[in-house]
Amino acid sequence: MPAHRIAVIGGDGIGPEVVEAGLRVLDALAGAEPGLSFDFTRFDWGSDYYRRNGCMMPEDGLARLEAFNAIYFGAVGDPELPDDITLWGLRLAICQGFDQYANVRPTRLLPGLKGPLRPELGAAIDWVIVRENSEGEYAGVGGRAHRGLPIEVGMDVAVFTRAGIERIARFACGVAMSRPRQLLTVVTKSNAQRHGMVLWDTVVREVIRDYPDLTVDWMLVDAMTQRMVNKPGTIDTVLATNLHADILSDLAAALGGSLGIGATANIDPSRHRPSMFEPIHGSAFDIMGKGIANPLGSFWTASLMLDHLGEKSAARRLMSAIEVVTDRGEVLSPDLGGTADTKAVTDAVIGVIKGENG
Numbered sequence: 306m307p308a309h310r311i312a313v314i315g316g317d318g319i320g321p322e323v324v325e326a327g328l329r330v331l332d333a334l335a336g337a338e339p340g341l342s343f344d345f346t347r348f349d350w351g352s353d354y355y356r357r358n359g360c361m362m363p364e365d366g367l368a369r370l371e372a373f374n375a376i377y378f379g380a381v382g383d384p385e386l387p388d389d390i391t392l393w394g395l396r397l398a399i400c401q402g403f404d405q406y407a408n409v410r411p412t413r414l415l416p417g418l419k420g421p422l423r424p425e426l427g428a429a430i431d432w433v434i435v436r437e438n439s440e441g442e443y444a445g446v447g448g449r450a451h452r453g454l455p456i457e458v459g460m461d462v463a464v465f466t467r468a469g470i471e472r473i474a475r476f477a478c479g480v481a482m483s484r485p486r487q488l489l490t491v492v493t494k495s496n497a498q499r500h501g502m503v504l505w506d507t508v509v510r511e512v513i514r515d516y517p518d519l520t521v522d523w524m525l526v527d528a529m530t531q532r533m534v535n536k537p538g539t540i541d542t543v544l545a546t547n548l549h550a551d552i553l554s555d556l557a558a559a560l561g562g563s564l565g566i567g568a569t570a571n572i573d574p575s576r577h578r579p580s581m582f583e584p585i586h587g588s589a590f591d592i593m594g595k596g597i598a599n600p601l602g603s604f605w606t607a608s609l610m611l612d613h614l615g616e617k618s619a620a621r622r623l624m625s626a627i628e629v630v631t632d633r634g635e636v637l638s639p640d641l642g643g644t645a646d647t648k649a650v651t652d653a654v655i656g657v658i659k660g661e662n663g
């Protein structure tokens with residue numbers, strides 16, 4: 306089988322550290338899984354690239370990425386640069402440029418980990434949040450005028466289209482139908498947002514008629530935060546807008562033990578362009594270079610990438626190795642209450658993959 310061609314963008318802060326750890330794990334999997342191989346190409350795009358070149362990635366960046374099977378992405382964001390430059394110049398430029406309209410964020414309390422909820426509640430967490438990833442509140446429509454004057458105005462317009470809502474709703478229904486409980490919770494705020502979110506509700510209701518075997522309930526986004534904390538076992542697959550799912554998925558990761566374990570897939574379901582896979586913890590400049598970043602989120606992300614590439618056995622093997630390490634509790638990073646550094650956690654997972662300590 307030909308090698309999977311993976312574009313590697315470490316980005317900013319701890320991004321390069323956890324991505325390089327992920328590449329070590331993927332190489333170990335390639336040595337353990339017959340026929341699995343990778344061809345990694347690294348791109349040094351990000352905030353340091355911006356300082357040298359005045360842009361987060363080159364003008365032909367998307368064209369250079371288009372031939373790859375997937376993109377493995379670390380983090381973006383720099384305390385010395387405006388977030389709208391770093392985010393829109395790289396991550397969102399790729400997501401929107403490649404129409405990666407489905408953002409998928411799984412959450413579970415992994416074996417051996419302790420989240421902030423009572424044990425019986427934490428054990429009930431097993432969610433997939435499907436986030437509309439191309440429009441809504443992050444469409445980028447708006448502007449500023451009269452800068453520096455008392456009448457200065459800044460405006461962001463939440464854009465909802467019938468086509469955009471329909472396609473993410475169908476994707477979320479497909480995800481929900483693929484899971485044992487076949488339960489979908491639709492998050493909205495149409496009681497206060499009377500145009501875009503009402504259209505959201507209308508189109509989602511039309512779509513779910515095509516899935517009669519699916520159990521569907523609806524929650525206002527503010528009430529959803531309480532349900533995630535108080536009744537996590539009543540949730541399975543969640544569909545939400547760009548902004549709402551962004552917030553809810555960070556809460557989900559925290560309830561799962563740490564932002565450091567969160568994983569994301571930015572999917573182009575048409576597969577016309579490469580999808581992008583990233584941990585959700587951000588650039589975390591406060592621990593950059595200390596060697597203590599938690600790499601488990603990048604490993605879980607790699608498992609999502611493997612699944613998308615059709616490498617189901619390797620994806621399961623990687624998740625199993627992660628769970629063995631967390632369940633033992635002997636090699637955990639500081640954010641999970643341990644003292645292990647990035648390399649030690651990576652070595653532990655690789656050891657399980659190779660069967661050396663598993």
